[in-house]
Amino acid sequence: MDLxxxxxxxxxxxxLKALQNINLTIKQGEWLAIxxxxxxxxxxxxxxxxxxxxxxxxxVILDGQTISRESAKNLTAIRRDKIGLIFQQFHxxxxxxxxxxxxxxxxxxxxxxxxxxLLALERVGLANRAKHLPxxxxxxxxxxxxxxxxxxxxxxxxxxxxxxxxxxxxxxxIVLEIFRQLHREGSTIIVVTHDPxxxxxxxxxxxxxxxxxxxxxPHGSHPHGGGHDHHHHAxxxxxxx
Amino acid sequence: MVISSLLRRRxxxxxxxxxxxxxxxxxSGLITIYYDIPRQMGQEFRSYGxxxxxxxxxxxATISMDTVKKAAAYLPAENLIGLAPYRYQTVKINEQPFxxxxxDLAEAQKTSPYWFVSGRWPESExxxxxxxxxxxxxxxxxxxxxTITGTDAKGAAxxxxxxxxxxxxxxxxxxxxxxxxxxxxxxxxxxxxxxxAAECSISASGETLAEIAEKISANVxxxxxRLVKRVTESEGAVLTKLQALVYLVTVIVxxxxxxxxxxxxxxxxxxxxxxxxxxxxxxxxNRSIVFEFLGEGAFLGGLGGVFGAVFxxxxxxxxxxxxxxxxxxxxPLLIPVTLVASVAVTALACLIPVRSxxxxxxxxxxxxx
Numbered sequence: 001m002d003l004x005x006x007x008x009x010x011x012x013x014x015x016l017k018a019l020q021n022i023n024l025t026i027k028q029g030e031w032l033a034i035x036x037x038x039x040x041x042x043x044x045x046x047x048x049x050x051x052x053x054x055x056x057x058x059x060v061i062l063d064g065q066t067i068s069r070e071s072a073k074n075l076t077a078i079r080r081d082k083i084g085l086i087f088q089q090f091h092x093x094x095x096x097x098x099x100x101x102x103x104x105x106x107x108x109x110x111x112x113x114x115x116x117x118l119l120a121l122e123r124v125g126l127a128n129r130a131k132h133l134p135x136x137x138x139x140x141x142x143x144x145x146x147x148x149x150x151x152x153x154x155x156x157x158x159x160x161x162x163x164x165x166x167x168x169x170x171x172x173x174i175v176l177e178i179f180r181q182l183h184r185e186g187s188t189i190i191v192v193t194h195d196p197x198x199x200x201x202x203x204x205x206x207x208x209x210x211x212x213x214x215x216x217x218p219h220g221s222h223p224h225g226g227g228h229d230h231h232h233h234a235x236x237x238x239x240x241x
Numbered sequence: 242m243v244i245s246s247l248l249r250r251r252x253x254x255x256x257x258x259x260x261x262x263x264x265x266x267x268x269s270g271l272i273t274i275y276y277d278i279p280r281q282m283g284q285e286f287r288s289y290g291x292x293x294x295x296x297x298x299x300x301x302a303t304i305s306m307d308t309v310k311k312a313a314a315y316l317p318a319e320n321l322i323g324l325a326p327y328r329y330q331t332v333k334i335n336e337q338p339f340x341x342x343x344x345d346l347a348e349a350q351k352t353s354p355y356w357f358v359s360g361r362w363p364e365s366e367x368x369x370x371x372x373x374x375x376x377x378x379x380x381x382x383x384x385x386x387x388t389i390t391g392t393d394a395k396g397a398a399x400x401x402x403x404x405x406x407x408x409x410x411x412x413x414x415x416x417x418x419x420x421x422x423x424x425x426x427x428x429x430x431x432x433x434x435x436x437x438a439a440e441c442s443i444s445a446s447g448e449t450l451a452e453i454a455e456k457i458s459a460n461v462x463x464x465x466x467r468l469v470k471r472v473t474e475s476e477g478a479v480l481t482k483l484q485a486l487v488y489l490v491t492v493i494v495x496x497x498x499x500x501x502x503x504x505x506x507x508x509x510x511x512x513x514x515x516x517x518x519x520x521x522x523x524x525x526x527n528r529s530i531v532f533e534f535l536g537e538g539a540f541l542g543g544l545g546g547v548f549g550a551v552f553x554x555x556x557x558x559x560x561x562x563x564x565x566x567x568x569x570x571x572x573p574l575l576i577p578v579t580l581v582a583s584v585a586v587t588a589l590a591c592l593i594p595v596r597s598x599x600x601x602x603x604x605x606x607x608x609x610x
Contacts, residue, residue, distance in 0.1 A: 052522065052604040073526065079603075080524020091519045095249040108524040133249075149523070 009058035033199035036208030051075040084150030088162035090142040092134040099130040120148040140171025264498025265549020270556035283444035291440035298465035303435040322442040323351025332391040343426020360407030369403040372416035394432035447477040503590035510594035522603035542587030546580035
């Protein structure tokens with residue numbers, strides 16, 4: 001079942017064509033990586049998928065709903081209810097503890113529940129660091145708090161922007177293992193990355209160049225399952241480079 | 242979570258709280274002074290003498306003491322500084338004519354606190370206070386004996402000996418008078434229960450005095466109350482100007498407080514721009530952001546208002562003691578007024594930065610800007 005569909009998406013800023021005629025479908029439970037050099041349109045694409053920007057042309061359909069025509073207010077609600085965001089810079093609120101940072105996402109979604117927030121931290125192996133402030137946590141731990149915050153409201157789509165970009169090898173391994181676990185549990189994950197090793201973990205890698213999809217690499221023998229028809233995806237995304 | 246997050250940002254919060262508390266303190270203090278000035282100045286002006294004189298009306302020559310009592314019933318007891326009835330009669334000392342005045346000496350001291358007495362006020366029967374002019378003419382000093390002669394109310398001649406208890410200087414016509422107690426005067430004149438005038442010193446504005454005078458005129462026959470215009474008018478003019486000045490200062494302080502609080506809150510919002518972007522990225526509606534910031538502002542305003550109400554009273558007390566040498570009365574109503582004003586000003590001052598907070602683009606968080 002398709003969770004997200006980008007139909008002929010373009011985004012133009014004045015004379016700059018940030019994205020041009022992007023067509024892409026992401027199945028529920030799929031793990032997709034987006035790669036590309038700086039200025040290739042990765043961030044613009046993330047913003048559009050993450051309901052933080054609207055395309056100049058084309059449609060974005062998330063869970064059967066055409067979100068590209070929704071108002072800013074409705075996009076906020078969609079982002080809150082359906083998308084979990086993971087950032088390269090973690091973006092934790094520095095005066096709130098780890099568990100409170102997780103509870104912030106709950107607060108805007110429904111009701112803060114400390115027990116549930118603690119369970120989310122436990123899931124990323126940080127139960128014993130729940131009462132620590134971000135400044136008392138390592139980079140890897142902060143990213144795991146960020147992941148716990150993204151997962152707390154059970155989003156249907158996890159959107160991660162360079163999630164391992166600021167981590168050392170050990171912490172990168174820990175974060176990727178969490179992603180593998182989420183994927184095994186059926187989460188749909190889109191990861192923007194510069195790191196080919198991180199991209200290799202995904203079922204498909206979309207490579208952007210100059211605002212267009214240049215290549216789509218299906219990783220045929222994905223070690224972590226998912227059972228998606230990669231050939232099908234390759235066919236549907238045959239676009240000019 | 243809210244309280245602990247505020248505590249963790251205490252350095253910022255203290256700066257903002259300080260801005261609000263100082264503003265609220267000055268505001269509350271100035272309002273206290275604004276409302277206390279009439280009372281303070283009213284009491285201050287009472288040292289310049291009586292501001293209402295009750296005299297006989299029409300063809301009447303005197304007023305009975307009963308009528309004075311009836312008129313006194315219309316005077317506000319809590320604001321009445323003193324009421325001194327006066328009886329006058331021309332008498333002679335060493336064949337030279339002078340004016341003798343009989344009065345309630347204790348009340349006269351209250352209505353005429355500006356009189357400067359060398360020696361002391363009469364305390365016992367047969368003692369008199371003589372004006373400086375009298376003292377100069379007949380060369381009498383405190384402790385001197387002198388004899389007053391004249392004709393009493395029944396036409397009989399009298400001769401009465403008095404002791405000078407003190408010499409009074411007023412800078413006015415009183416310096417040509419001989420003051421004695423009303424019983425001494427009545428015994429000398431062989432007539433009682435009548436006065437020529439009653440001087441009243443009342444702590445009230447010109448309008449209030451006029452209202453009192455009207456009431457007495459309408460309800461007490463035989464008397465005609467008159468305002469001492471030179472006192473009431475100058476008192477009114479000074480009070481109006483002083484109150485206008487304090488009002489102006491209060492408004493300016495209110496504006497400065499708003500600017501100060503708005504600037505502080507703008508700095509707080511600017512500092513938390515990325516956090517606001519993150520909150521919006523996590524799904525915070527603009528309404529939630531506005532609610533959070535206004536809530537925080539209202540909390541600071543409330544807390545600052547409590548400090549302001551307390552320190553404002555201390556500030557007003559200090560000003561009152563130093564300027565008027567009198568303490569002020571605590572107005573409980575000022576606590577809710579200061580609290581409401583402080584919360585309203587802080588919330589209003591937060592509006593602009595909060596509006597700019599809702600304009601923050603959540604995408605900036607993803608871009609890492």
